[in-house]
Amino acid sequence: MWKEKNMARKQLQNLTEPMYYVLLCLKIPLHGYGIMQKVDQMTGGRVKVGPGTLYHLIARFEAEDIVEQVSSTNNKKSYVMTKKGRDLLNKEFFRLKQLVLDGERILEGKLDGDS
Amino acid sequence: MGTVKNIINRDINKCGKRKKIKIVSAIDKKYLEKTYKDMAMKGWLVENIKGIRDTYRPIEPCELDFSVTCFQPVTPLDYPDYDKEDTYQEFCEDSGWTLAAKNERHFIYYKMPESKALPIYTEPMEEYRSIWNAMKKGELVTFPLLILLLVFQLWMGLKNLRFDDFYRTGGLFSVTYPSLILIVCVGYMIPLILWLIKNRSRAKENKPLIFDSYKKVRIRNGIYNSGLVLVFMYLIYSLFSMFTSYFNLTLLFVILINLVVPIGFGILLRIKIKKIKSKRSTGSFQS
Numbered sequence: 001m002w003k004e005k006n007m008a009r010k011q012l013q014n015l016t017e018p019m020y021y022v023l024l025c026l027k028i029p030l031h032g033y034g035i036m037q038k039v040d041q042m043t044g045g046r047v048k049v050g051p052g053t054l055y056h057l058i059a060r061f062e063a064e065d066i067v068e069q070v071s072s073t074n075n076k077k078s079y080v081m082t083k084k085g086r087d088l089l090n091k092e093f094f095r096l097k098q099l100v101l102d103g104e105r106i107l108e109g110k111l112d113g114d115s
Numbered sequence: 116m117g118t119v120k121n122i123i124n125r126d127i128n129k130c131g132k133r134k135k136i137k138i139v140s141a142i143d144k145k146y147l148e149k150t151y152k153d154m155a156m157k158g159w160l161v162e163n164i165k166g167i168r169d170t171y172r173p174i175e176p177c178e179l180d181f182s183v184t185c186f187q188p189v190t191p192l193d194y195p196d197y198d199k200e201d202t203y204q205e206f207c208e209d210s211g212w213t214l215a216a217k218n219e220r221h222f223i224y225y226k227m228p229e230s231k232a233l234p235i236y237t238e239p240m241e242e243y244r245s246i247w248n249a250m251k252k253g254e255l256v257t258f259p260l261l262i263l264l265l266v267f268q269l270w271m272g273l274k275n276l277r278f279d280d281f282y283r284t285g286g287l288f289s290v291t292y293p294s295l296i297l298i299v300c301v302g303y304m305i306p307l308i309l310w311l312i313k314n315r316s317r318a319k320e321n322k323p324l325i326f327d328s329y330k331k332v333r334i335r336n337g338i339y340n341s342g343l344v345l346v347f348m349y350l351i352y353s354l355f356s357m358f359t360s361y362f363n364l365t366l367l368f369v370i371l372i373n374l375v376v377p378i379g380f381g382i383l384l385r386i387k388i389k390k391i392k393s394k395r396s397t398g399s400f401q402s
Contacts, residue, residue, distance in 0.1 A: 018238060031209075036233065052206075052235035056241045
């Protein structure tokens with residue numbers, strides 16, 4: 001159990017693309033199929049999350065208190081991001097932003113003394 | 116998206132049901148998917164998978180796409196988590212898959228070929244993990260244990276082997292019998308281990324997992340099943356020849372142990388499982 005949790009934590013240090021988009025969707029409460037559709041819309045079909053993959057991602061997020069189940073209407077469970085999840089997403093967002101800024105500086109010659 | 120339910124059923128009273136035996140491992144996904152697809156084309160839809168027996172119900176022949184997934188594998192001694200099962204089912208059915216059958220290890224879904232439902236697993240690592248978990252509670256525990264027992268049996272046989280055993284009918288039984296079963300077990304384990312090694316690195320690189328083709332699994336299973344039949348025949352032959360040509364108490368003991376112990380163990384396990392299940396249905400910890 002400890003090993004599993006530790007492994008999950010290690011995997012969640014850097015989010016994969018599907019993880020990142022699933023968390024983005026869960027800024028507001030959404031059920032499983034809603035998440036799959038929203039990820040597809042958000043990415044223009046570039047990132048797809050199948051139901052099995054989504055189930056395991058949500059299970060791992062729930063175990064780590066990153067998302068929580070909020071309601072169950074019409075036998076459909078809805079999930080939303082917790083404060084911990086929001087912090088994780090913000091951290092990842094700034095990490096990615098930093099990567100882009102660094103890339104821009106190097107590739108577009110914006111680095112000091114590069115011109 | 117809603118589930119696909121426009122399968123036309125045939126009269127069950129006229130056609131009856133069909134049963135088929137299959138021996139497969141957790142990695143034989145493609146083989147199972149093709150088997151169920153072929154059966155649907157012939158007008159039979161899998162409705163129950165129990166142990167090594169599949170039951171099919173009659174439908175109008177049609178083309179269906181199947182997806183065989185491993186989900187939260189449970190041993191008979193585990194307490195199944197129905198809430199997790201319901202969530203998994205909800206996600207799959209909402210995205211366009213219909214559940215055909217399930218057991219403690221596999222969930223079998225189908226969809227119409229024209230349906231745009233996403234594959235159940237879009238991340239190779241998640242799929243790899245689900246299969247790994249299924250194997251961890253199955254083949255990866257039972258077979259190494261069996262192999263250890265057989266190695267011990269073989270070692271005992273070799274230790275007690277005498278020169279005149281080579282000239283006696285059945286004298287080598289205590290060596291040949293465990294050796295044969297050992298070959299069958301190792302032969303079964305090797306493809307599993309190779310699959311795990313090969314696909315672990317693929318999953319890490321986010322590449323789709325590779326499964327053995329239908330033909331390859333058929334050949335592999337054919338060899339494996341023939342091996343099992345041969346071993347069983349050898350066991351029966353040894354027992355028969357002992358009563359007709361010679362009598363050896365030690366040999367009789369070895370044969371009986373090999374025949375009686377697995378059957379006895381199976382019966383005991385069945386009783387134990389029945390007890391646990393009846394306890395669960397009447398007990399206070401029913402979810």
